Amino acid sequence: MKLSTPEFRAMQSIPRKLGQRFFEMPIFRQMGLDLQNKDVLEIGCGSGYGASLLNQLQPKSYIGLDVMVEQVELAGKNYPQFQFLIQDAEDLSQFADESKDAVIIFGVLHHIPNWRKAIEEITRVLKPNGRLFLEEPRGVDIKFFDSIFRWGHPDTDFGLKALDEHLSIQGLKIVNKRWTPLLTMYHVRKINSVKTV
Protein backbone atom coordinates (compact mmCIF):
# COMPACT_ATOMS: atom_id res chain seq x y z
CA MET A 1 0.00 0.00 0.00
CA LYS A 2 1.10 3.58 -0.73
CA LEU A 3 2.92 5.27 2.16
CA SER A 4 1.41 8.26 3.95
CA THR A 5 3.21 11.57 3.26
CA PRO A 6 4.96 11.65 6.70
CA GLU A 7 6.24 8.08 6.30
CA PHE A 8 7.27 8.71 2.69
CA ARG A 9 9.34 11.71 3.90
CA ALA A 10 10.83 9.70 6.77
CA MET A 11 11.90 6.96 4.33
CA GLN A 12 13.97 9.51 2.36
CA SER A 13 15.65 10.91 5.47
CA ILE A 14 19.31 10.70 6.48
CA PRO A 15 18.51 8.84 9.76
CA ARG A 16 16.70 6.15 7.73
CA LYS A 17 19.73 5.70 5.48
CA LEU A 18 22.13 5.63 8.42
CA GLY A 19 20.00 2.99 10.12
CA GLN A 20 19.88 0.84 7.01
CA ARG A 21 23.60 1.15 6.37
CA PHE A 22 25.14 0.95 9.83
CA PHE A 23 22.58 -1.13 11.72
CA GLU A 24 20.36 -3.31 9.55
CA MET A 25 22.84 -4.35 6.83
CA PRO A 26 25.59 -5.31 9.32
CA ILE A 27 23.10 -7.42 11.27
CA PHE A 28 21.90 -9.15 8.09
CA ARG A 29 25.57 -9.81 7.22
CA GLN A 30 26.19 -11.30 10.68
CA MET A 31 23.09 -13.44 10.19
CA GLY A 32 24.53 -14.90 6.97
CA LEU A 33 23.57 -12.54 4.13
CA ASP A 34 25.81 -13.40 1.18
CA LEU A 35 24.72 -12.27 -2.29
CA GLN A 36 27.85 -12.91 -4.31
CA ASN A 37 26.86 -14.30 -7.71
CA LYS A 38 23.24 -14.63 -6.59
CA ASP A 39 20.02 -13.64 -8.35
CA VAL A 40 18.42 -11.18 -5.96
CA LEU A 41 14.96 -9.65 -5.67
CA GLU A 42 14.26 -6.80 -3.24
CA ILE A 43 10.62 -6.32 -2.26
CA GLY A 44 9.56 -2.75 -1.42
CA CYS A 45 12.83 -1.17 -2.58
CA GLY A 46 11.63 2.35 -1.79
CA SER A 47 13.84 5.06 -3.26
CA GLY A 48 16.71 2.66 -3.87
CA TYR A 49 19.11 3.09 -0.97
CA GLY A 50 18.80 -0.62 -0.14
CA ALA A 51 19.76 -1.38 -3.75
CA SER A 52 23.01 0.54 -3.36
CA LEU A 53 23.87 -1.44 -0.21
CA LEU A 54 22.82 -4.83 -1.56
CA ASN A 55 24.73 -4.33 -4.81
CA GLN A 56 27.96 -3.82 -2.83
CA LEU A 57 27.67 -7.57 -2.14
CA GLN A 58 28.16 -8.29 -5.86
CA PRO A 59 25.01 -10.19 -6.83
CA LYS A 60 24.78 -11.75 -10.30
CA SER A 61 21.51 -9.86 -10.85
CA TYR A 62 19.40 -7.46 -8.83
CA ILE A 63 15.80 -6.28 -9.31
CA GLY A 64 14.05 -3.98 -6.83
CA LEU A 65 10.28 -3.62 -6.93
CA ASP A 66 7.85 -1.35 -5.19
CA VAL A 67 4.13 -0.69 -5.53
CA MET A 68 4.52 3.08 -5.20
CA VAL A 69 5.23 4.93 -8.45
CA GLU A 70 6.88 7.89 -6.64
CA GLN A 71 9.36 5.57 -4.92
CA VAL A 72 10.32 3.72 -8.09
CA GLU A 73 10.77 6.99 -9.98
CA LEU A 74 13.09 8.25 -7.24
CA ALA A 75 14.98 4.95 -7.19
CA GLY A 76 15.52 5.13 -10.96
CA LYS A 77 16.75 8.72 -10.66
CA ASN A 78 19.00 8.05 -7.66
CA TYR A 79 20.48 4.80 -8.94
CA PRO A 80 20.10 4.57 -12.74
CA GLN A 81 22.60 1.69 -12.79
CA PHE A 82 20.11 -0.68 -11.07
CA GLN A 83 16.83 -2.17 -12.25
CA PHE A 84 13.56 -1.17 -10.53
CA LEU A 85 9.95 -2.11 -11.28
CA ILE A 86 6.56 -0.79 -10.23
CA GLN A 87 4.95 -3.97 -8.95
CA ASP A 88 2.72 -5.19 -6.14
CA ALA A 89 4.44 -7.93 -4.14
CA GLU A 90 1.17 -9.85 -3.98
CA ASP A 91 1.68 -10.71 -7.66
CA LEU A 92 5.16 -11.82 -8.71
CA SER A 93 3.89 -13.67 -11.79
CA GLN A 94 6.45 -12.00 -14.02
CA PHE A 95 9.13 -14.02 -12.19
CA ALA A 96 9.49 -17.71 -12.94
CA ASP A 97 9.21 -20.41 -10.28
CA GLU A 98 12.51 -21.02 -8.49
CA SER A 99 14.34 -18.22 -10.28
CA LYS A 100 15.79 -16.28 -7.31
CA ASP A 101 18.56 -17.20 -4.88
CA ALA A 102 17.65 -14.49 -2.41
CA VAL A 103 14.75 -12.19 -1.60
CA ILE A 104 15.33 -9.19 0.67
CA ILE A 105 12.73 -7.17 2.57
CA PHE A 106 13.49 -4.06 4.60
CA GLY A 107 10.25 -3.41 6.49
CA VAL A 108 7.50 -3.92 3.90
CA LEU A 109 5.17 -6.83 4.77
CA HIS A 110 3.36 -4.79 7.44
CA HIS A 111 2.24 -2.46 4.61
CA ILE A 112 0.73 -5.20 2.46
CA PRO A 113 -2.96 -6.00 3.06
CA ASN A 114 -2.57 -9.59 1.85
CA TRP A 115 0.96 -10.12 3.16
CA ARG A 116 0.42 -13.89 3.26
CA LYS A 117 -0.04 -13.90 -0.52
CA ALA A 118 3.25 -11.98 -0.87
CA ILE A 119 5.02 -14.68 1.17
CA GLU A 120 3.46 -17.38 -1.00
CA GLU A 121 4.73 -15.61 -4.11
CA ILE A 122 8.21 -15.19 -2.59
CA THR A 123 8.26 -18.90 -1.74
CA ARG A 124 7.35 -19.75 -5.33
CA VAL A 125 10.12 -17.63 -6.89
CA LEU A 126 12.83 -18.77 -4.45
CA LYS A 127 15.05 -21.63 -5.54
CA PRO A 128 15.21 -24.61 -3.17
CA ASN A 129 17.65 -23.64 -0.43
CA GLY A 130 17.11 -20.00 -1.47
CA ARG A 131 17.18 -17.38 1.27
CA LEU A 132 14.75 -14.75 2.46
CA PHE A 133 16.21 -11.98 4.62
CA LEU A 134 13.53 -9.82 6.12
CA GLU A 135 12.99 -7.30 8.87
CA GLU A 136 9.66 -6.17 10.25
CA PRO A 137 8.40 -4.30 13.30
CA ARG A 138 6.15 -5.97 15.84
CA GLY A 139 2.42 -5.18 15.53
CA VAL A 140 2.49 -3.42 18.90
CA ASP A 141 5.38 -1.16 17.78
CA ILE A 142 3.53 -0.20 14.59
CA LYS A 143 0.59 1.00 16.69
CA PHE A 144 2.91 2.88 19.08
CA PHE A 145 4.68 4.57 16.15
CA ASP A 146 1.37 5.57 14.57
CA SER A 147 0.15 7.07 17.83
CA ILE A 148 3.22 9.36 17.96
CA PHE A 149 4.22 10.03 14.35
CA ARG A 150 0.81 9.59 12.64
CA TRP A 151 2.30 7.47 9.85
CA GLY A 152 -1.07 5.80 9.34
CA HIS A 153 -0.06 2.21 8.66
CA PRO A 154 -2.74 0.06 7.02
CA ASP A 155 -4.92 -1.90 9.39
CA THR A 156 -3.78 -5.46 8.62
CA ASP A 157 -3.52 -8.54 10.80
CA PHE A 158 0.26 -8.55 10.35
CA GLY A 159 2.22 -9.64 13.42
CA LEU A 160 5.38 -11.64 14.05
CA LYS A 161 3.52 -14.66 15.47
CA ALA A 162 1.31 -14.82 12.38
CA LEU A 163 4.39 -14.31 10.21
CA ASP A 164 6.25 -17.21 11.85
CA GLU A 165 3.21 -19.44 11.37
CA HIS A 166 2.85 -18.55 7.70
CA LEU A 167 6.56 -19.03 6.98
CA SER A 168 6.30 -22.51 8.47
CA ILE A 169 3.14 -23.36 6.47
CA GLN A 170 5.02 -22.37 3.30
CA GLY A 171 7.96 -24.70 4.04
CA LEU A 172 10.24 -21.81 4.97
CA LYS A 173 12.55 -22.53 7.89
CA ILE A 174 13.75 -19.73 10.17
CA VAL A 175 17.55 -20.18 10.28
CA ASN A 176 17.93 -17.38 12.79
CA LYS A 177 15.96 -14.48 14.07
CA ARG A 178 17.19 -11.43 15.96
CA TRP A 179 15.09 -9.03 17.96
CA THR A 180 16.21 -5.38 18.00
CA PRO A 181 14.31 -2.49 19.62
CA LEU A 182 12.51 -1.41 16.43
CA LEU A 183 12.73 -4.37 14.09
CA THR A 184 12.92 -8.14 14.24
CA MET A 185 15.30 -9.53 11.65
CA TYR A 186 15.03 -12.93 10.00
CA HIS A 187 17.20 -15.25 7.95
CA VAL A 188 14.86 -17.79 6.37
CA ARG A 189 15.62 -20.78 4.14
CA LYS A 190 13.35 -22.46 1.63
CA ILE A 191 13.39 -26.17 2.26
CA ASN A 192 11.34 -27.79 -0.48
CA SER A 193 10.95 -27.34 -4.19
CA VAL A 194 7.44 -26.11 -5.07
CA LYS A 195 7.56 -28.63 -7.89
CA THR A 196 7.79 -31.56 -5.46
CA VAL A 197 5.44 -30.33 -2.71
Ligand SMILES: C[S@@+](CC[C@H](N)C(=O)[O-])C[C@H]1O[C@@H](n2cnc3c(N)ncnc32)[C@H](O)[C@@H]1O
Ligand atom coordinates in the same frame (compact mmCIF):
# COMPACT_ATOMS: atom_id res chain seq x y z
C1 LIG B 1 8.46 1.32 5.24
S1 LIG B 1 8.79 1.53 3.52
C2 LIG B 1 10.40 0.79 3.41
C3 LIG B 1 11.14 1.25 2.18
C4 LIG B 1 12.57 0.73 2.08
N1 LIG B 1 12.58 -0.73 1.97
C5 LIG B 1 13.37 1.18 3.28
O1 LIG B 1 13.72 0.34 4.11
O2 LIG B 1 13.65 2.36 3.39
C6 LIG B 1 7.74 0.28 2.81
C7 LIG B 1 7.87 0.22 1.30
O3 LIG B 1 7.04 -0.85 0.84
C8 LIG B 1 6.34 -0.43 -0.32
N2 LIG B 1 5.15 -1.27 -0.46
C9 LIG B 1 4.00 -1.19 0.25
N3 LIG B 1 3.12 -2.11 -0.17
C10 LIG B 1 3.74 -2.80 -1.16
C11 LIG B 1 3.34 -3.88 -1.99
N4 LIG B 1 2.12 -4.41 -1.89
N5 LIG B 1 4.21 -4.35 -2.91
C12 LIG B 1 5.46 -3.79 -3.02
N6 LIG B 1 5.89 -2.76 -2.25
C13 LIG B 1 5.04 -2.27 -1.35
C14 LIG B 1 6.06 1.04 -0.06
O4 LIG B 1 5.76 1.75 -1.23
C15 LIG B 1 7.37 1.47 0.60
O5 LIG B 1 8.32 1.91 -0.35
